[in-house]
Amino acid sequence: MSQPKNSLVVRALLKGLLLLALCGLAGAGWAAQVVGTVVQLSGPLLSKKADGVVRILSMRSEVESGDMLVTEKNTYAMVKFIDNSEITLKPGTTFKVENFSYDAGKPEADNASFNLVKGGLRSVTGLLGKRNKEKFAMKTPSATIGIRGTTFIADIVEPGEEAVASRLAYNLASTAALDRLAAPVQPLMLAQLTLPSPTAARAPGLYVQVLDGLIHVTNPAGTSNFSAGQFGYTPSFRTPPVILPVNPGIQFTPPPAFSQSTGPSSSTGPGKSNIVDCEVR
Incomplete structure (x- = not known):
């Protein structure tokens, strides 16, 4: 009875090793x-x-x-x-x-x-x-x-940083000018913006x-x-x-x-x- 059991154990080990090998190949393929x-x-x-x-x-x-x-x-x-x-x-x-x-x-x-x-x-x-x-x-x-x-x-x-700040200020002023509910934006406000030279x-x-x-x-x-x-x-x-x-x-x-x-x-x-x-x- 011990011989068949040993054979089953060997087969299980071989299957496990084969599965590990296949997983390794799959991992290499995905690398x-x-x-x-x-x-x-x-x-x-x-x-x-x-x-x-x-x-x-x-x-x-x-x-x-x-x-x-x-x-x-x-x-x-x-x-x-x-x-x-x-x-x-x-x-x-x-x-x-x-x-x-x-x-x-x-x-x-x-x-x-x-x-x-x-x-x-x-x-x-x-x-x-x-x-x-x-x-x-x-x-x-x-x-x-x-x-x-x-x-x-x-x-x-x-x-x-200066260019980003100037552009943000310009966009905010332009948006405010288009908003009827916002305070009116005077032309001088846009003229005073310091744009990068x-x-x-x-x-x-x-x-x-x-x-x-x-x-x-x-x-x-x-x-x-x-x-x-x-x-x-x-x-x-x-x-x-x-x-x-x-x-x-x-x-x-x-x-x-x-x-x-x-x-x-x-x-x-x-x-x-x-x-x-x-x-x-």
Whole structure:
């Protein structure tokens, strides 16, 4: 009688091990895809995962699809993606890899969707952008940038405290003027508002500079194309992009080491990092 019982125990153990193995494979299948590697870094760089885990990245750290990258005050960071494209973030930038998918043998599955939340970056097109330009999209608060085999700089200028206060006061005064029950607003009240001087600093909005190739900047108000050597500006989603005659003050100056070779390239995926990243939960 003991032999059949032992056989049942062994079978149960085997089933349990098989179930654990299948669960492990399923978990691996759902894991975020590694899409790039940090190849240049001049200071602290944080990565926030979809599950809320925050990692402190270092040289050769892996970047996954869905990661939100944040550079600190004095940090430039370059990420090289698996299609050999490069994104260099300037200090004070928040940038999300919304969805990135590249397989050399499956061009129909290409996808490069990014979101520049704040700050600025330089983008160098890789293999994905060269064969499927329409699959690349760089979202910003003012417009979405598309490419045509390009190297470009995108820079977001946020409104300062003075500009926000002035705009709020203007909106309140305008609203009061339209309200019959409110106290009448005299023209002098609007004239006394202190609006930010356009010569003191760049106006808030999205600025672009094309170093090579062509980009198109699109929002609900319109679309404009910008070619190599041109500068563009888009204040908001409600205003179409326009070409600027000269550089409006875009500055993008990463350390000299960022211009050097980042090492052997690979279109199959980044090498496995030996660096252990610090996680903050």
